[in-house]
Amino acid sequence: NAGVTQTPKFRVLKTGQSMTLLCAQDMNHEYMYWYRQDPGMGLRLIHYSVGEGTTAKGEVPDGYNVSRLKKQNFLLGLESAAPSQTSVYFCASTKTGNYGYTFGSGTRLTVV
Amino acid sequence: DQQVKQNSPSLSVQEGRISILNCDYTNSMFDYFLWYKKYPAEGPTFLISISSIKDKNEDGRFTVFLNKSAKHLSLHIVPSQPGDSAVYFCAASPGFGNEKLTFGTGTRLTIIP
Numbered sequence: 001n002a003g004v005t006q007t008p009k010f011r012v013l014k015t016g017q018s019m020t021l022l023c024a025q026d027m028n029h030e031y032m033y034w035y036r037q038d039p040g041m042g043l044r045l046i047h048y049s050v051g052e053g054t055t056a057k058g059e060v061p062d063g064y065n066v067s068r069l070k071k072q073n074f075l076l077g078l079e080s081a082a083p084s085q086t087s088v089y090f091c092a093s094t095k096t097g098n099y100g101y102t103f104g105s106g107t108r109l110t111v112v
Numbered sequence: 113d114q115q116v117k118q119n120s121p122s123l124s125v126q127e128g129r130i131s132i133l134n135c136d137y138t139n140s141m142f143d144y145f146l147w148y149k150k151y152p153a154e155g156p157t158f159l160i161s162i163s164s165i166k167d168k169n170e171d172g173r174f175t176v177f178l179n180k181s182a183k184h185l186s187l188h189i190v191p192s193q194p195g196d197s198a199v200y201f202c203a204a205s206p207g208f209g210n211e212k213l214t215f216g217t218g219t220r221l222t223i224i225p
Binding site: 004031033035040041042043044045048050058059090092094096097098099100101102103104105106 | 116118121144146148153154155156157158161201203205211212213214215216217218
């Protein structure tokens, strides 16, 4: 049972490039989330999804888009990367009524 | 506007002693509180939680205390062990039906052997 898997684990982008971060969970969880972790800022919610085909904005959604075409996958897209998007990105999932999120191991993204 | 605050970025504690991590919140709608533990290069893992109808929840060496009137919660670890060295995040949610967590900034706990 893999839990939550994030790919890639590391990536360096040039300003203006685009990329997609993939999150996959095999626990049949309804809810999925994308957070970013920055020094002194903790974990901040970017976007989340309460089910297949639905997405919603979190605390810091600007510059990101998401899609949940399949229940097990939640994609985070950066259309035009900026240095301010240098961060560690975490995906998490949970089932209805459960706050004990399962997190992936993170993607470290550097935008130069 | 930081709705969940952890004012101590770091804490060092001698092995075997008690570690106390603190967390304050400003949103009176928060109804459920959690602590997560994070090791380097790993995702956070759920540690312990407490509902607002309780003021204490215990799980082995870990106890979480909630003071609703002060909007304050704390995590007690006793006795502290070297494996407890990690970053601890406090998190809060408005309650059932809103499984969206607001996290604090984290406290790095170092246990000194």
